[in-house]
Amino acid sequence: MAVYSMTGYASAQHSTANSAVDGEPKNPLVSQLGLEIRSVNSRFLDLSFKLPEDLRPYEPALRDLLIAKLKRGKVEVRASVETSSSSSVPDPSPKLLQRLNAVQDNVKAWLPQANPLSVADVLRLCAAEQSSHHDWSGTVLQVAEKALKELLSARQxxxxxxxxxxxxxxxxxxxxxxxxxxxxxxxxxxxxxxxxxxxxxxxxxxxxxxxxxxxxxxxxxxxxxxxxxxxxxxxxxxxxxxxxxxxxxxxxxxxxxxxxxxxxxxxxxxxxxxxxxxxxxxxxxxxxxxxxxxxxxxxxxxxxx
The missing domain is CATH 1.20.120 (Four Helix Bundle (Hemerythrin (Met), subunit A))
Incomplete structure (x- = not known):
């Protein structure tokens, strides 16, 4: 059996392409999941997770995966999700623009002094809307297992x-x-x-x-x-x-x-x-x-x- 260090680093990524939301296949969306695992020495196994909101439901499964393979060390898991279209700028759908306009009118009716939405605000909300439609349930653990395997190799x-x-x-x-x-x-x-x-x-x-x-x-x-x-x-x-x-x-x-x-x-x-x-x-x-x-x-x- 090998001797393992508690110090190591590994990362893994996974990209998927899917049609744009609202049934309008104008620009396919590309979603990329990135996951990093950093490990340093510790008297016990100390796990910490820094996950975006979309991946929070998977934290218990990730914790079980790490506990099964690691015995000691201060381990930090970071994950990020980035979504973009095939073009450099997201293309908001008419339905999303209509919804944003209605929300803006409702807000200004109660808060007349509120600033109107800018183009940058609309594009940012569009990207968030597109990202929230992706299901990572079949991918997160696969990416984590890949990163964990690389981490164990580095520690070995x-x-x-x-x-x-x-x-x-x-x-x-x-x-x-x-x-x-x-x-x-x-x-x-x-x-x-x-x-x-x-x-x-x-x-x-x-x-x-x-x-x-x-x-x-x-x-x-x-x-x-x-x-x-x-x-x-x-x-x-x-x-x-x-x-x-x-x-x-x-x-x-x-x-x-x-x-x-x-x-x-x-x-x-x-x-x-x-x-x-x-x-x-x-x-x-x-x-x-x-x-x-x-x-x-x-x-x-x-x-x-």
């Missing part, structure tokens, strides 16, 4: 890109972990020798005798306590475990965004702990590099469904 392509980036970052973090693993035993050995050297110097200042066994045991005890404080073996084990789970989820696909987000938080916690236990500059650099990679992963995981 973006998901593949995110998967490749995350896999690359996982490999880089594993490399850093491999670099950190041998550093801790080296640091412990160095610190143990440093403690022993200090005890020898202290004993030499007292009586010049050789290092007593008790003093040597004390140095070893201090070195052991130091080793416990800087030991990051558990953190390294958990980091590798989280990386294994991230790779498994990326291969599995589907709705993995929330689980990946949780794992990234856990990775960041382990990297912080490694940094706080760091007793050498090399470990500090490794911890910082890990946190930079993990933060980049966290930003991208926010976009995965």
């Amino acid at each position: 392509r973006e998901g593949a890109r995110l998967t490749a980036m995350l896999s690359d970052h996982v490999s880089q973090i594993r490399t850093l972990v491999q670099q950190a693993s041998p550093l801790v035993p080296q640091l412990v050995a160095q610190q143990r020798q440093r403690f022993l050297d200090r005890w020898k110097e202290a004993m030499a200042l007292t009586d010049g005798t050789t290092l007593p066994e008790a003093a040597q045991d004390r140095a070893l005890t201090e070195a052991t306590a130091f080793a416990i404080r800087i030991d990051v073996a558990e953190e390294i084990t958990r980091v590798n475990s989280h990386l294994d789970e991230i790779e498994r989820l990326l291969k599995k696909g589907g709705e993995v965004g929330k689980r990946l987000d949780f794992l990234i938080q856990e990775l960041h916690r382990e990297a912080n702990t490694m940094g706080s236990k760091s007793a050498a500059l090399e470990l500090t650099h490794i911890s910082v590099d890990m946190k930079v990679l993990i933060e980049q992963m966290r930003e991208q995981v926010q976009n995965i469904e």
Whole structure:
């Protein structure tokens, strides 16, 4: 199963030609339905619709269609309807002109100060009248399904890109972990020798005798306590475990965004702990590099469904 991003855009159009209203086939009408779907990341599925009045009755069906295919994301659906005749200017029918004239006379009888209809007003009302006669019941869902299919393809392509980036970052973090693993035993050995050297110097200042066994045991005890404080073996084990789970989820696909987000938080916690236990500059650099990679992963995981 593929990994899907929550970011995507798609559009679809459909045009139909029909005879002019009122049974006068002077200029065939061309009606075009345009539909756009935009999607960005969100914790849940958040749908919003911006539809013209003619398409409002189809909103429930559009909502059901999107809910069946999308699981997360802030999704906005925009639709528009444009109607025109074969000529560049609509041709009002005599019946429409007669009706507009009667309405205008009725309005002016009550409101003498009202302005008369202009040619532009008549053409605009003519276009609205022609548009209202078109039935989109058999078309809206087909156009929406086409746009939704393109949206899913776009989200899948973006998901593949995110998967490749995350896999690359996982490999880089594993490399850093491999670099950190041998550093801790080296640091412990160095610190143990440093403690022993200090005890020898202290004993030499007292009586010049050789290092007593008790003093040597004390140095070893201090070195052991130091080793416990800087030991990051558990953190390294958990980091590798989280990386294994991230790779498994990326291969599995589907709705993995929330689980990946949780794992990234856990990775960041382990990297912080490694940094706080760091007793050498090399470990500090490794911890910082890990946190930079993990933060980049966290930003991208926010976009995965």
